[in-house]
Amino acid sequence: MPVPTSPRRFRAAIRRYRFPPTGLPDRPAVARALVAAALVGACAAQAVAALSPHVPLLVAATALSLAVEGVLYRWQRGVLTVFAKAHADITVRHVLRDLLLVVGLLRLGEQDRETQYAAIAAGLLVCYALHCAIQAVSVLVRRTRTLPVVTRNIDASALRLSPAPPAVLRRPGHRLLVLGLPATAGLAATAATDDTRFAAAGVVLSLALALAGLAALLPRLLPGRRPAGEQEVLDWFDAWLAEYRPTVGLYFSGGSASAYQAGMWLEPLARLDARPVIVLRERFMVSRIPPTDIPIVCLPKVPTLMRLEHSTLQVLIHPSNSGKTSQVLRIPTIKHAFVNHGESDKLSSCNPYAKAYDEVWVAGPAARERYALAEVGVEDKDVVEIGRPQLDAVLPCAGPPAGRRTTVLYAPTWEGWDGEPGNTSVVTAGENLVRALLADPDVRLLYRPHPLTGSVDPRAGAADRRIRELIRAANRSGSGPRPGRSEELAFRAQELDRLTTDGFDDDADQVERMLRQSAPEPGRAEAVARATAAWEEAYWASLPEGEHQVVTEARPSLYACFDVTDLLISDVSSVITDFLASGKPYAVANTAGLSEQTFRAAFPTVAAATVLTPDAAGVPALLESVRHPEKDELSKARAELKLRLLGPAEPASQERFEAAVRALCSAALGHRGRRQRPQPALPGQRQGGAPTLEVPVGHSG
Structure with missing residues (x-):
């Protein structure tokens, strides 16, 4: 058992030792174990059948192995990671599968067919070489499509964006399964029928598919087929900032499960009388942010993030803390406010990290008192009570439960x-x-x-x-479900999906999403709100009476x-x-x-x-x-x-939020004005020239 390397991990290990999981079995874990065991068993059975040789078992084990591979890639992708860590990735498994088939053929065949089998084996080697070539070209294509800035709700057509290559050419596991399937099937058919034409035909078909895939990818490396280069993208981004002139933004960084923390501030941000923008740091998060009309920019690298210093952006609000927050706090021209994604009595609601922000915006007096009692370095003058704008639409209590339930x-x-x-x-x-x-x-x-x-x-x-x-x-x-209600819910869900998904599929990469997630149509946000309300009404109405x-x-x-x-x-x-x-x-x-x-x-x-x-x-x-x-x-x-x-019901939380934004924007503009004023010369500076520091002779600066 490995020794935990940190106090937190050590405490977690002790808890697991003292309190082992109890109760019902973990069904997903059981399913993963069964699938992994089936694949290992099929491989072992194929090896036994190839060495015996035993044709029915060889064919059956090969078919089972291919079927389990399909299950892995469709439903149990987590098992693939386990095999990869054991250095038994898809390439190794596929080569082993075909190798065992060839061994079985050699054991079954006659001496006069050695030349035919040698040609088939050579064809298999060429197939694998082409697979490696496709992978190399695929990596190069992916690099050309990895832009320094990822956007959403912004017209980025000037960057020569294009749809992504077919998924089968971008994913090594899928590609090897699809391109190698004819060869594997042909070898299995030859083992069953003793007719080498099946193996030859399968290998030729796999070669043709591999060549077609390589031919489809290579033109994407041509200069005219590539998206814009890094400097061209950065210049375009600077031009967009100068044209859009954002004033207030939401900064967010986190894992995929934390997107809801940013989502709860989208509507209050959109209702501001300002030019809002959402600044992200992780590329995958661009598609995780809920539907919004606000422009979204993802700036993964710190040098790209620092370009915001010369923009018109005045205020960034932060719904959560993260390791990358410290990077944006270095920008002196922007004021930062911590709004949190929720308030409670837990220690996390008065995190010492909050003192790094210019202001901490809280819901009411209780949070102000919480920071004062915690003594984490947040001064009372920097705490601003704004309520919770998200809650303005929550319906008030209308009395005791209506009806029986x-x-x-x-x-x-x-x-x-x-x-x-x-x-x-x-x-x-x-x-x-x-x-x-x-x-x-x-x-x-x-x-x-x-x-x-x-x-x-x-x-x-x-x-x-x-x-x-x-x-x-x-x-x-x-x-x-109640009669007729399920049809209404399906209709409302289809309408809402049409407005919020824009027809994306899982095969689209970031460049294709940028291309298709251009500036939304005017009024889409209101349409999404209406469709969401209609869906929620249909959802509650569709539930059977009293169903939990x-x-x-x-x-x-x-x-x-x-x-x-x-x-x-x-x-x-x-x-x-x-x-x-x-x-x-x-x-x-x-x-x-x-x-x-x-x-x-x-x-x-x-x-x-x-x-x-x-x-x-x-x-x-x-x-x-x-x-x-x-x-x-x-x-x-x-x-x-x-x-x-x-806090009080009047003025509404959204109004207090807007007032806090305006006040902090004003402070940011005042700070910029003071920075731009000529500063008096410090001792050791030369008037009219660049600042210098007089260093005594014999000392280094």
Whole structure:
């Protein structure tokens, strides 16, 4: 067992040793193991059959091997990484498969066919050589199509962009499978029939396909077929900045699962009376950002990022911290504001990194107090209360549940990096809470786990799977979709996909996406908003009466779930703060092992919540208070806590957000003006010339 190389990894290893995953088996892991075992078994059977020789087994093992390869590339791509780490990548596996077929033919054949078999083997070698040549040319083509700037919602046609080469020519695994399939099939047919014409025909067909692929790629290296070069792209980007003249932007860097953090600030940014832009650092993130009309630029390299210093950009807002944030903070002409992607009582909501920004924009007084108490270096004068603009559209509480059903949203957070037992309720309380809710026939449960659940602690992932199984079991006796509603939902989904996907497929590379993701049509943002609202209405209407839901996709959004929810059960997280905008009842699971009094004192966002213990004993009484508002003793506390966490209702959060942007833009312009003024000469400087530093003789500068 390898020794953990960091304290965090060491603590995680200890937790795994003391608390091994329990419960239901990991079905994806079992499937991966079975597929890997099938491929290894097929290879072993092929080797035995080739050396025996045994024709039926040889043909069957070859067919099984090819079928498993197809399954790997279609459904189990993670297994490919495992084989690659063992130096058994697709090339090695394919060569071994064909080699065993040739060995089998030699064992089965007669001496007078050695010349024919030698020619077939030579043809196979040429096929592999052409595969290597195609791979080399493919790499060169990919380099010419890797631009220093990636954009979206910007007309980049001047960069001579073109569609991507066929995917089969860009992906080595797919290419070798497709181009080598005729040769492998021909060899297997020859082994079965003892007719060498099948092998010869298969090899010739594979050679023809390989030559056609090479001929399709080579012209893309010609100067007239390449996209613009690096300097040409940078000059074009500078010209676009000068023409568009952005004033405020959103800066984001992170992993693929964190795109939602940027997504929640898109609409507030788009509603500003400004020229907004989104600045990204990772190329893959360009396609991960939700639909928006705002221009998007991805600047992977620091020198390219520094070109923003000479632009009109005045303010960048930051919804998250990342290692690459420090790079953009070096630009002195831009003011930076940290807006966070959510606020909670966790230590992450008052990270010491926040002091690196010019200002920290928070929702309400509670966050200001949180920074003051944390003493992380953020001065009170740099904290600006703007509310939460995203919550302006959340529907307020309209009274007790309408109709028979009480909709409960269980939205636990993830386990976090520090291993604290109170981070998430999924492990110790999740199943008890779900069982208690499902036991009430008048409850409709919406289960929305955090996207990162189980990414650190395997126990959280196992508990999440068990919760989903409980919900599936509860739904088995239910009715199907409502008549006519599923057709309406399919229509609305098709309309929304048409507006948001622009017909992209997985085979498009970044250059092709830039070509097809040009400036959107005017009014598309409003059309997307209308289509999203229509889809959400159709989605909720299509659900069978009382059917419980596991919500893991981007649609419906968390805020859409708020609007149909009568009660929230969550952990200490930003979900509580956001849900308070509705004024509806909420409960928090106390899994930290603290007394209720200590728990409330430690986490101010719990002040207006019903505290639930891990055994979920308080769920029936909680549901009773939701259904009968006269029994709800926390309504006044919720109103007071809402004011403390989110600030006043007037002016609206969007207005306060705009005011903060204008003020920081004004500060940025003032700073630029002072930088551009002639500065008095410092001692040692020569008037009228370049600054110099007088160094005594005998000393180096």
